[in-house]
Amino acid sequence: MPLGEFELIDRYFKRPARRAALGVGDDCALLRVKPGMSLAISSDMLVEGRHFLSTVRPERLGHKALAVNLSDLAACGARPLAFTLALSLPSADPDFLADFATGLFRLADEHDCELIGGDTTAGPLNICITVFGEVPVGAALLRSGALPGDDLYVSGQPGHARIALEVFRGTLQADGEVFETARMAMEMPTPRVELGLALRGIATSAVDVSDGLIGDLGHILESSAVGATLDVDALPESALLTQLPPSLRRQFALAGGDDYELLFTARRGDRQAVVDAAWAAQTPVTRIGVIQASEGLRLVDGRGCPERDIYARFDHFKT
Structure with a gap:
């Protein structure tokens, strides 16, 4: 019945x-x-x-x-x-x-x-x-607290979920182990709850990365009325991503979507506190840029040269 x-x-x-x-x-x-x-x-x-x-x-x-x-x-x-x-x-x-x-x-x-x-x-x-x-009360992490001079961090490994998506789409090939690891990232993401709790009083702003790192960073920059410089060579790279061409590695990490990592800012003087919070939460974090007073996002490589490629954020009504 x-x-x-x-x-x-x-x-x-x-x-x-x-x-x-x-x-x-x-x-x-x-x-x-x-x-x-x-x-x-x-x-x-x-x-x-x-x-x-x-x-x-x-x-x-x-x-x-x-x-x-x-x-x-x-x-x-x-x-x-x-x-x-x-x-x-x-x-x-x-x-x-x-x-x-x-x-x-x-x-x-x-x-x-x-x-x-x-x-x-x-x-x-x-x-x-x-x-x-x-x-x-008063301890919530918001998108609006980033200040010029703050460091910019991301947790975990953005980009893995996009690998699985492209395999499903047929635009990318991956062997069984690589695909299963990427598929787990796509289908069973780990919410960074413990890291968020550990960053209270340390992070000046935060957002979760669901629509791509660049797109969600835009929420922080707009809400805080600041800009940022992001070092594309500082992005965390895994064994999965290093198998891809550099252009795809950056595309997936910066605009892949479905990552559910935390993107956050913290004062330069709190670098050790960030390390301690990451250790307590058993979650890796990577410093990838700096917040600046002049609005807009600037992508550079490890030598400080402008990155020429353009990466668009994910949009449900345009993708």
């Missing part, structure tokens, strides 16, 4: 409330917030064919659906609390739902983030999550 909407929720997504005063099953969730704390809220939607391929494993899809939202909390320096799930499904397939819920809740439990409500409906596969986090 086909699953009904409420049976679907009860079987795969209903859990006892922990932090919430009232969770799944009522008209509204009730979330307790501590005195002196701000509530950080973010929503992201994943649409089949736009954000993920139909061939992705449901368990990985459940992971990614929550990971991209936790990445936004990380960029704010917020600790995850809870999330809601709105799910449009072509059919209530028990196998898909069981695996999707497994990936979703594995990551949720890792970050002590509980599902507190949402909605389900029949329709094209579409996942929308709203995530809630807490951060001490």
Whole structure:
């Protein structure tokens, strides 16, 4: 017998409330917030064919659906609390739902983030999550705090997800091990929550890299009314990227999209503090540039010569 909407929720997504005063099953969730704390809220939607391929494993899809939202909390320096799930499904397939819920809740439990409500409906596969986090009043990392002279950093390894995308598109070839590593980056990104928490009081601004490093850096520059010089030769390079021609390595790292790394700025005098924060979060970070008073982004190589190639940010309505 086909699953009904409420049976679907009860079987795969209903859990006892922990932090919430009232969770799944009522008209509204009730979330307790501590005195002196701000509530950080973010929503992201994943649409089949736009954000993920139909061939992705449901368990990985459940992971990614929550990971991209936790990445936004990380960029704010917020600790995850809870999330809601709105799910449009072509059919209530028990196998898909069981695996999707497994990936979703594995990551949720890792970050002590509980599902507190949402909605389900029949329709094209579409996942929308709203995530809630807490951060001490005045301690949130914002896009607007970068100052001239600040160092510019990026976490992890931007560019891997783009390798997988181009393999799927048929424009690039990669062997099994390289492809699987890149595919994991694309389908199961690691939200840098611990790094965001460790950067409180150190980073002067931050943003998560979802639409390409250059595009998301533009948010910091615009919000902070500053410019930057970025050394393309300082970008982190992995064994995967070094197999590509230099032009593709830079294209993927600067404008690849789907990275979910943190891009942030910090005072020059806080370099050791950044190193300590990265070590505490067990997340590599790389210094790739400097913030300047004159607006605009300048790309240079390791010798300071202007980079001639142009890299466009990802845009959902132009790509």
